[in-house]
Every structure is written in C-alpha cells, then in structure tokens.
Amino acid sequence: MGDPSETPLRYAERDARSFAGVLRRLGGVSPDRIRHIMDADADTARRALVGINADLREAEKGPSALVVYYSGHADADALHLGGTRLPFDELRQLVKGSPASLRLLIVDACRSGGISRVKRGKAAPSYAVSADAAPVTEGFAVLTSSAAGENSQESDRLRSSFFSHHFINGLRGAADRDADRKVTLSEAYEYAFGQTLRSSGRTLNRQHPTYAFDVKGRGGLVLAQLQKSQRAGTLKLREASIYVIHEGREGGPLLAEVSPPKEDAALYLRPGPYFVQQRLPREYREFDVRLEEDSTVDLGALPFRAVEYDRLVRKGGAEKRSAHGLTVMAAARGEVLEGEGASPHVVLGYRLDLPWLTLGLRGRLGSVETAADGGLSTRRRDELGVGLSIERFVDFSWLSLGFGLLVEGALNQQVFDTDRDTPDRESYTAAFGGLFALERHLGAGFGLRLEGGPSTILLEEAVVEEGVQVDSELGSAFVWWAASGITWRF
Amino acid sequence: MALLRILSLLLLAACGDALVAEDYRAEPLHDFSGSLRYYNPPVRDLLFEVEEITRVALFWGAAEADFGGLVEQHETGRLVEVPGLLRYPLFDRPPAARLQGPQGARYALGRPLAYADRDGDGRYGEGDGLIGQSEGRAVLYAPRALGAEASPTGHPLAAGFTLITLPIPSLCDYQAPALEACEAKLGVPCEADEDCGEGLCLSTQTLFWPNGACGAASCAPAGAAFLPAIGPDPQGYFIKACIEDADCARSDAGYFCDRSTGGCVPEGLDLLIGEVPRGSAFCPPPLEDVVPRMHFGGPEDMGPREGIPPEGGPPPDAPPRP
Numbered sequence: 001m002g003d004p005s006e007t008p009l010r011y012a013e014r015d016a017r018s019f020a021g022v023l024r025r026l027g028g029v030s031p032d033r034i035r036h037i038m039d040a041d042a043d044t045a046r047r048a049l050v051g052i053n054a055d056l057r058e059a060e061k062g063p064s065a066l067v068v069y070y071s072g073h074a075d076a077d078a079l080h081l082g083g084t085r086l087p088f089d090e091l092r093q094l095v096k097g098s099p100a101s102l103r104l105l106i107v108d109a110c111r112s113g114g115i116s117r118v119k120r121g122k123a124a125p126s127y128a129v130s131a132d133a134a135p136v137t138e139g140f141a142v143l144t145s146s147a148a149g150e151n152s153q154e155s156d157r158l159r160s161s162f163f164s165h166h167f168i169n170g171l172r173g174a175a176d177r178d179a180d181r182k183v184t185l186s187e188a189y190e191y192a193f194g195q196t197l198r199s200s201g202r203t204l205n206r207q208h209p210t211y212a213f214d215v216k217g218r219g220g221l222v223l224a225q226l227q228k229s230q231r232a233g234t235l236k237l238r239e240a241s242i243y244v245i246h247e248g249r250e251g252g253p254l255l256a257e258v259s260p261p262k263e264d265a266a267l268y269l270r271p272g273p274y275f276v277q278q279r280l281p282r283e284y285r286e287f288d289v290r291l292e293e294d295s296t297v298d299l300g301a302l303p304f305r306a307v308e309y310d311r312l313v314r315k316g317g318a319e320k321r322s323a324h325g326l327t328v329m330a331a332a333r334g335e336v337l338e339g340e341g342a343s344p345h346v347v348l349g350y351r352l353d354l355p356w357l358t359l360g361l362r363g364r365l366g367s368v369e370t371a372a373d374g375g376l377s378t379r380r381r382d383e384l385g386v387g388l389s390i391e392r393f394v395d396f397s398w399l400s401l402g403f404g405l406l407v408e409g410a411l412n413q414q415v416f417d418t419d420r421d422t423p424d425r426e427s428y429t430a431a432f433g434g435l436f437a438l439e440r441h442l443g444a445g446f447g448l449r450l451e452g453g454p455s456t457i458l459l460e461e462a463v464v465e466e467g468v469q470v471d472s473e474l475g476s477a478f479v480w481w482a483a484s485g486i487t488w489r490f
Numbered sequence: 491m492a493l494l495r496i497l498s499l500l501l502l503a504a505c506g507d508a509l510v511a512e513d514y515r516a517e518p519l520h521d522f523s524g525s526l527r528y529y530n531p532p533v534r535d536l537l538f539e540v541e542e543i544t545r546v547a548l549f550w551g552a553a554e555a556d557f558g559g560l561v562e563q564h565e566t567g568r569l570v571e572v573p574g575l576l577r578y579p580l581f582d583r584p585p586a587a588r589l590q591g592p593q594g595a596r597y598a599l600g601r602p603l604a605y606a607d608r609d610g611d612g613r614y615g616e617g618d619g620l621i622g623q624s625e626g627r628a629v630l631y632a633p634r635a636l637g638a639e640a641s642p643t644g645h646p647l648a649a650g651f652t653l654i655t656l657p658i659p660s661l662c663d664y665q666a667p668a669l670e671a672c673e674a675k676l677g678v679p680c681e682a683d684e685d686c687g688e689g690l691c692l693s694t695q696t697l698f699w700p701n702g703a704c705g706a707a708s709c710a711p712a713g714a715a716f717l718p719a720i721g722p723d724p725q726g727y728f729i730k731a732c733i734e735d736a737d738c739a740r741s742d743a744g745y746f747c748d749r750s751t752g753g754c755v756p757e758g759l760d761l762l763i764g765e766v767p768r769g770s771a772f773c774p775p776p777l778e779d780v781v782p783r784m785h786f787g788g789p790e791d792m793g794p795r796e797g798i799p800p801e802g803g804p805p806p807d808a809p810p811r812p
Contacts, residue, residue: 339512467515472508
C-alpha cells in the first residue's frame with residue numbers, strides 16, 4: 001500500500017513472494033534467512049533493516065550478503081509506505097551501510113531510478129554487462145525497475161510487474177546467457193532490461209531498468225545456481241523465441257513469458273504440469289509438459305499442436321487480433337448463358353481473419369468460348385469480377401469449415417468471331433450467393449482451400465426472335481460454382 | 491431496409507448491353523416479314539413435305555434466269571412452318587459471284603423460295619424439291635447506292651437489300667398501255683371504286699392491298715406509276731408514283747415505295763407454298779387464267795380448303811400486313 005490516494009498495486013506482494021521463492025530454490029537461501037515485510041510503514045521498514053544489520057554485526061565473521069527487494073509505490077525521492085515516506089537516500093544508506101560484505105538493493109517502483117541516480121530513460125541497445133570485467137565478492141549494487149522519470153507498470157496478463165516478472169524468470173534460467181547453469185547479477189539485469197523494454201514498449205510508457213554497481217572481488221555475483229539438486233524440473237528451450245508458460249493446462253495461471261537470448265536455454269521450474277506456447281512468426285506451437293523433480297524435458301522433442309495465426313485470432317486470447325491472408329484459386333462455374341457450358345476462372349483474394357468472422361475481397365477473371373451455329377464461328381465472353389465475402393469458420397483439429405455469403409459485381413464482354421455484323425457487347429452483372437469452404441493448413445502459413453456454393457446472377461439478357469435481338473430483359477441465372485487453391489497467411 | 495438497398499444496388503449492377511445466348515445470330519442487314527400460305531389448291535403430294543421439312547432461302551440469279559438456274563445462298567436458309575408468320579432477317583450479303591451488271595453498278599437479284607429439305611442437310615441440293623415461291627416479290631441487293639440511270643430497275647436504289655415487286659418493268663420489258671387520261675385519287679384508302687373517282691379500289695388485284703388503295707386500270711392518271719399484272723387483262727394497274735418511302739406513308743397500313751415500279755405498294759414478303767415454281771424467275775409470263783394461282787379469290791367450282799375462305803379474300807388467320 002502506498003499513499004491513501006494511490007491505487008493499490010495488485011501484484012506487489014506476489015512479486016515479492018515469487019522473488020523470495022526463487023532465492024530459496026535457486027539462490028541457496030534458507031527460509032529462515034528470508035523476511036517478508038508486507039504493507040508496512042516507513043518506520044517498520046526502517047526498524048526491520050536496522051534489526052537485520054544488527055544481526056549481521058553479531059554474526060560470525062565471513063562473507064555475507066544482504067538482498068533487499070522492494071515492490072510498491074514510490075516517487076523520485078522516496079518509497080511510499082502506508083502513507084509514510086522512506087527517502088531513497090536513507091534506504092540506500094541503510095542497505096549500503098549494512099555490515100554484510102555484499103549488499104544488493106532491488107527496487108521495483110515508479111521513478112526508482114532516483115536511487116541509482118539514473119534519471120533519463122533513453123532507449124538503449126541491448127546492454128552487455130560483463131561479469132568478467134572485475135572479480136566480484138563484496139560491494140553494493142542497486143537495480144531499479146525504471147529510470148528516475150519513468151513509471152513502473154504492472155501487467156494483468158503477466159500477473160506481475162514487467163520488471164519483476166522478467167527478473168525472476170531470468171533467475172529461473174532464461175537469463176543464463178553463457179549456459180553455465182549460473183545466473184549472475186549482470187546476466188539477470190541484462191535479461192530483465194531487454195524484456196522489460198520489450199514488454200513496456202507495447203504500452204505508452206516505456207520502461208528502462210537501471211543499475212549501479214559498486215562491487216569488487218573475484219568472479220561474478222551469482223544469484224541463482226541451476227542445479228538438479230534443487231527439487232526443480234528442467235525445461236529445455238531449444239529455439240530462441242518467445243515462450244509463454246501457464247501452470248497446469250491451457251488457460252491456467254500464467255507463470256512466465258520468457259525470451260531466452262540464445263538457443264538451448266533452460267528454465268528451472270517446480271515439478272508439475274505446464275502449458276507452453278512457443279510464438280513463432282507464422283504460428284504458435286502449443287505443448288503440454290509435465291516436469292518431474294530433477295528431470296529434464298526437452299521441448300524440441302515433444303509433440304506439439306501448431307496453431308496458425310487465423311485460428312489464433314478466432315480462438316482469442318492471443319496477442320494477435322487479426323490475421324491477413326492471400327488466396328489464389330482455380331474455379332469453375334456452371335452455365336450462365338444458354339449454350340455456353342461451364343466456364344473456368346482464376347480467383348485472387350485477400351482476407352482478413354477477425355475473431356468472429358473473416359472478411360474477404362476477391363477478384364475473378366474468367367472466359368468462356370462457344371462454337372456457335374448459324375454462321376457465327378465462335379462467341380467468347382470474358383468476365384472480370386470483384387467480390388466481397390464474409391465467412392464464419394469452425395475449427396476442428398485438422399480442418400476448418402467455413403460458411404458465409406459472397407456478393408459480386410462483374411464486367412462482361414462478349415466478342416464474336418464472324419464476318420457478320422455483330423458488335424461487341426459490354427455488360428455489368430451482379431451475383432450473390434452462399435459460400436462454403438474447407439481449409440487445411442499445410443504449414444509455414446500455407447493452406448489448401450476448397451470452396452463452392454450456389455450463386456444467383458442478375459444480368460441483362462437479350463430477347464431474341466429468329467436470331468435477332470428484339471428486346472432485353474433483366475434475367476437471372478442460378479449456378480453452382482467451385483474453386484480450389486492455396487492460401488497464405490501472414 | 492438494408493437488404494432492399496443491397497438488392498437495389500445489385501439490380502443497378504445488372505446493366506449495360508444485353509448479353510446474348512446461342513440463339514442470337516447477328517445484327518440483321520435487313521429484316522423482311524410476311525406470311526407463309528398455301529396455294530389454292532396445293533399439290534397434294536407435296537403436303538406431307540410441306541408440313542415437315544420446309545425451308546425458305548434466298549436464291550440468286552441473272553435477270554433472265556428461270557427457277558432452275560437460281561443458286562441458293564444457304565446461310566439464308568431456315569426451317570419454317572406453313573401456314574404461319576414469316577420473319578425473315580438477313581445476316582449475310584450475297585456472294586460476290588452472284589453480283590451482276592456493269593462495274594460500278596453491280597447488283598444481285600434474288601427470290602425467296604421454299605423447298606423440301608428431304609436429306610435434312612440444311613441446303614438445297616440433289617434430291618430436294620422446290621415447293622413454293624415469294625408471291626410477286628423479289629429481293630434486290632446493291633453493294634452501294636445506285637442512281638436511277640445505273641439501277642437495273644430504272645429507279646434509285648439504296649445500298650443493301652431492297653424488296654421489289656415482280657415483274658420488273660425495265661428488265662422484263664413490260665410497258666404501260668397507252669390509255670386515256672383520267673382523274674383518280676391514287677394511293678388513298680378505299681372500300682369501293684366510288685371512293686377513287688374515275689379509278690378503282692385495289693384490294694386483291696395482283697397484291698393484297700390493306701384497307702384498299704385507289705388506282706386505275708382502264709385509264710391512265712397523270713404521273714402514275716405502272717404495276718404490271720400477272721394476267722393479260724388488264725395488263726396492269728396505275729398506282730401512286732413515289733420517289734421515297736415517305737411518299738407512300740399511310741397511318742392505317744404499311745406501304746412503301748417500290749423500286750421496281752416507282753409506285754406505292756403494300757409491304758410484306760409472302761410465300762405461297764404448294765406448287766413447284768417453273769419458268770422465268772423474275773419475269774413471270776402473263777397467265778391464261780388468273781384465278782387458280784391465287785389463294786384468295788377464285789372460281790365457284792373450287793371448294794373451300796383449310797384456312798381458305800370460300801368467298802375469297804385472305805385466309806382468316808392471315809396476319810395483317812405490316
């Protein structure tokens with residue numbers, strides 16, 4: 001809780017417990033060394049820190065570490081604790097002044113960059129913090145979730161703040177860039193920085209986590225050791241893409257959204273069932289995973305369900321709210337004018353898949369030639385049509401069924417191959433009818449499409465007597481048509 | 491309401507030229523209309539063929555040719571029903587080989603004839619038989635317009651097809667008889683001779699004259715045109731002269747300016763079925779007896795035939811002349 005006027009944060013306490021859990025399971029911190037301070041005021045927090053420092057003084061000499069993690073409200077100068085203030089300078093001094101040899105302060109709050117003295121949030125390239133630049137055994141380090149002038153945001157979808165979510169998942173293994181099964185402070189910061197910037201980039205407020213390291217010693221500051229003895233299961237992620245992990249099954253609580261920096265990354269998670277969604281450019285791959293204690297599951301070796309983008313859009317719940325597609329098909333249509341017979345066509349289409357329906361725009365080109373009697377050598381009718389379609393799809397495991405309506409207007413041109421006086425004729429027709437479709441995804445965004453249906457065509461027809469047009473009338477032709485071809489979604 | 495708007499837009503979308511199906515031939519170069527009727531009496535052994543396989547086509551030939559010397563333009567052929575209305579559009583010009591006359595004044599002369607297409611090949615050939623002819627009419631085709639001096643009829647001809655009456659006075663050497671002058675109202679509608687002054691009311695003489703037309707036979711009104719008759723007495727009739735179709739226009743019936751005689755005659759191309767055409771195709775000789783040829787008017791000893799009224803006049807189902 002911050003000031004009374006401030007909106008209570010929904011996930012601050014959860015983030016704190018998650019961080020504590022990671023430190024316990026992967027950081028080697030025993031539970032009795034972890035103290036949770038929830039909904040406290042400044043005085044309570046102050047006394048707690050003072051007490052911890054006193055305990056450290058009385059403890060045996062030797063390397064020790066103090067890690068303080070805060071998730072809550074703040075401004076440019078102080079933490080907001082239950083209507084009271086704990087100034088950054090005081091907090092910094094309480095932690096930096098601790099007798100622990102290594103002191104780490106992590107603040108996930110708005111404008112927390114004031115603690116690290118980093119004020120401006122400029123977009124920075126992927127930050128490479130070299131953990132090998134200097135040996136680290138003691139000192140003071142500060143990590144903040146945003147720069148001094150920036151807000152830190154929570155995500156209802158992640159059920160966490162952006163920074164804490166990515167920092168914690170980084171400690172779970174997503175940040176292990178050198179695959180040495182250790183996640184150092186610099187690796188964790190680098191990973192959290194990149195992912196927080198990506199996540200916050202979808203909102204109006206970009207977030208740039210900051211750091212201030214004043215440390216020295218030997219080796220990197222290891223925050224998490226990814227070993228099998230930690231009663232965790234290992235999930236190997238072969239490809240470097242975005243993974244969304246839900247606890248239990250599809251639709252279960254979202255545990256993590258990770259984007260490992262390289263291939264063959266590993267996450268160390270509690271044993272149990274998980275639903276993992278891998279987001280690739282053309283499709284999502286969905287896995288049902290069960291992790292056992294001290295076991296490894298290689299995601300790349302598991303069977304998966306490929307969900308094309310259009311199905312994702314219809315399914316809902318994904319980031320994509322629409323999918324685009326192009327279609328090319330060969331078609332045939334029944335007889336429109338007496339004596340013509342069926343006619344072949346080529347159809348090119350664009351479609352927009354939305355959650356509830358699919359809209360289509362298509363162009364059609366066709367031609368039919370008829371050998372005529374009575375002195376006319378041949379008669380040919382060329383057709384150029386433009387149509388709009390609206391479809392509703394029902395997705396099955398290996399097939400999608402669509403049904404809808406199609407309306408179209410077409411320009412027709414009749415030409416005659418004869419020496420007789422037969423001027424070319426140009427006419428517009430209109431058509432409307434039903435549309436039924438079958439689609440099967442072939443992979444890589446491609447799919448096979450079969451479609452067809454009835455159509456009523458409105459046209460101006462000549463009234464002929466003894467071979468001569470004597471009048472014209474608005475007529476109609478009822479035909480069946482069918483088409484097959486390839487779709488490509490992007 | 492939205493559905494009505496969409497339907498309205500769809501209806502508007504169906505516009506432009508009308509599309510044609512397989513029954514369409516072309517834009518006609520000329521469109522004749524008339525009727526198909528039986529001779530009175532028709533030759534009995536032709537009746538079966540008349541009812542089954544009668545085709546009408548244009549046959550072209552020289553001015554002096556007889557029927558056996560005419561050549562069919564088979565593209566003009568079509569099956570017809572007898573009796574019935576005749577609508578006869580022409581889509582093709584006659585072949586160049588059918589043109590005659592001097593260079594610069596070429597023309598083709600043809601007659602619509604009916605034949606029994608016994609072999610069913612759609613052409614007049616060996617084994618097929620002529621069974622009818624156009625009644626007192628021929629078709630003249632000129633590739634280009636001809637003035638009176640260049641025209642074979644002695645009257646100006648427009649380019650294309652023209653319906654003319656037979657016999658053609660200039661080609662068949664028919665001369666108007668030298669008769670006394672008289673006052674007659676030529677060309678006006680009439681019901682009796684008294685309506686025409688010193689002339690007579692033409693109704694069924696030589697041609698069928700819808701609503702009558704005043705002419706003269708026993709005297710020669712000044713400025714009249716001469717229409718040769720098929721019979722020897724009279725030799726012909728004096729009718730209203732004309733230069734163009736507008737000179738013959740009547741509000742009550744269709745008349746046009748005949749380029750053969752230069753006079754106003756009724757429209758229509760009628761074919762008489764039931765007798766084998768013989769003799770000269772374009773210059774029929776005068777007949778000894780007039781009556782048996784004509785399907786209307788006849789001697790008292792001729793019994794009524796189906797569709798033929800006993801008292802003369804046109805058959806009751808005969809269509810009005812356009």
